Amino acid sequence: MSQLKFEEDSLRSTKRIVILGSGFAGIEVLKKLQKKFHSNKNIEITLVSKDNFLLFTPMLPEVASGMIETRHIVTPIRSFCKSQVL
Numbered sequence: 001m002s003q004l005k006f007e008e009d010s011l012r013s014t015k016r017i018v019i020l021g022s023g024f025a026g027i028e029v030l031k032k033l034q035k036k037f038h039s040n041k042n043i044e045i046t047l048v049s050k051d052n053f054l055l056f057t058p059m060l061p062e063v064a065s066g067m068i069e070t071r072h073i074v075t076p077i078r079s080f081c082k083s084q085v086l
């Protein structure tokens with residue numbers, strides 16, 4: 001089998017999943033899919049979002065009132081990604 005044919009075959013067998021948004025819903029789906037397909041190299045998950053952080057909205061009032069700092073309720077999206085191609 002030629003190299004080109006091999007690459008075509010492996011591209012065909014790769015399934016791509018796109019998650020739109022990295023809010024609570026997107027991150028939860030990402031975590032579940034990563035767990036389900038962690039050993040499957042033929043699944044490629046792409047997360048598309050305009051934010052590179054997850055904001056824990058339930059604690060926004062505490063930030064507004066000065067009880068905590070914004071950085072305490074912000075988590076980088078990359079910390080949820082098992083493997084990354086940025």
Ligand SMILES: Cc1cc2nc3c(=O)[nH]c(=O)nc-3n(C[C@H](O)[C@H](O)[C@H](O)COP(=O)(O)OP(=O)(O)OC[C@H]3O[C@@H](n4cnc5c(N)ncnc54)[C@H](O)[C@@H]3O)c2cc1C
Pocket residue numbers: 020021022023024025026048049050051057058059060061
């Ligand atoms: C102050 C406050 C307090 C809250 N407290 C609670 C609570 O106590 N309990 C509770 O259950 N809920 C609470 N909520 C509601 C909760 O935050 C939302 O229900 C939840 O965030 C919705 O999650 P989501 O993933 O659907 O959307 P979001 O969290 O809004 O995520 C949407 C994602 O899509 C991305 N996105 C949007 N448009 C685009 C675009 N055009 N291109 C690329 N990316 C895009 C955004 O960047 C974001 O990452 C609160 C909300 C607020 C504002």
